[in-house]
């Protein structure tokens with residue numbers, strides 16, 4: 001076997017040893033007894049190492065909005081690797097991040113004209129939080145150090161992200177985290193909004209929680225509020241109608257920056273970005289490169305960017321960055337991804353297919369243990385009743401059965417089954433996803 005054959009074999013066969021790889025966010029011992037292993041992917045499907053075709057209901061991990069192994073993206077990465085494998089962007093540069101930033105600016109909400117590159121959602125979040133703090137300092141309001149997140153929020157796993165995040169298991173093991181952080185209440189309210197279609201009707205008043213925190217801490221101490229417009233990791237929590245707009249108004253009133261974490265909602269997942277509300281900073285990753293090369297990006301308004309552009313010209317304006325900020329392979333992948341999204345009209349897909357998707361997911365109402373169904377754009381969630389004394393076990397069983405018995409990949413968080421398929425899907429894929437999910441839910445009763 002040549003080394004290339006050997007690598008190809010190793011990439012597609014079940015590995016002989018599984019001990020050394022400490023898997024992220026995984027029950028390692030349980031997984032390694034019965035692994036779920038993916039060997040290749042194309043379009044809407046993965047192929048498992050045991051040769052089964054698995055329908056991808058989750059775009060990998062909310063990443064592959066254009067589906068898998070898209071030729072234009074593959075070619076761009078291959079060619080870029082052969083042309084310029086790496087170049088630093090600290091006091092040096094190469095053309096692609098400049099080109100990419102301009103392309104991104106053109107599709108960003110108006111006014112978000114500047115782009116800072118990172119390698120992940122977590123890095124984007126920590127970057128945005130740092131920019132917010134340094135922005136206030138640059139304007140002579142350095143006492144604005146407090147960051148406000150939200151219960152159930154997920155903002156990645158950096159210390160900044162877990163501090164403003166609101167998922168207890170992601171926080172409780174890791175000490176005191178950042179000081180001076182507070183949280184808004186979350187917006188999940190099954191009692192009032194259960195089985196609602198689209199954005200919840202009840203809950204706009206939860207935005208007033210920000211006024212409560214302003215009363216408590218004083219606006220002059222608060223730098224920024226960060227929320228996910230739709231949170232995925234906590235089980236698809238949607239913003240009540242009018243909620244994000246109200247948050248924007250309260251932030252404006254008090255000079256507080258508003259950060260939207262769009263790591264999962266960006267790049268076409270919900271059609272139009274940001275629900276018609278323009279934040280000061282947006283964090284992105286995942287769909288930016290279709291998941292093909294790690295990359296994140298923070299979009300900043302001109303107001304924020306320009307506040308840094310003072311002082312001697314030879315001074316570094318922001319002491320922050322990553323060795324791989326604007327990595328050539330990631331830039332090439334992102335540019336090819338944007339071309340693919342544009343050529344195939346994928347940003348319109350969530351709007352075109354949203355109604356069919358909504359009807360299909362809500363048809364699961366009435367199946368055993370289904371206690372709520374939530375949807376928006378091409379996002380869906382089915383919440384199952386927890387087993388007594390074993391929260392999360394029903395959700396995990398359903399997820400595992402879907403993979404092994406129904407050849408369907410979904411995501412489970414607790415007892416919520418979350419769906420975020422590639423945007424290239426057709427109605428027949430939607431039918432297939434929900435037929436298989438219904439069979440799974442029945443089998444998990």
Ligand SMILES: Cc1ncc(COP(=O)(O)O)c(C=O)c1O
Nearest residue numbers: 120121122154155156261263264
């Ligand atoms: C809203 C949000 N922010 C941040 C992240 C972290 O992204 P990453 O895993 O790329 O660090 C995620 C990941 O799912 C996310 O959903």
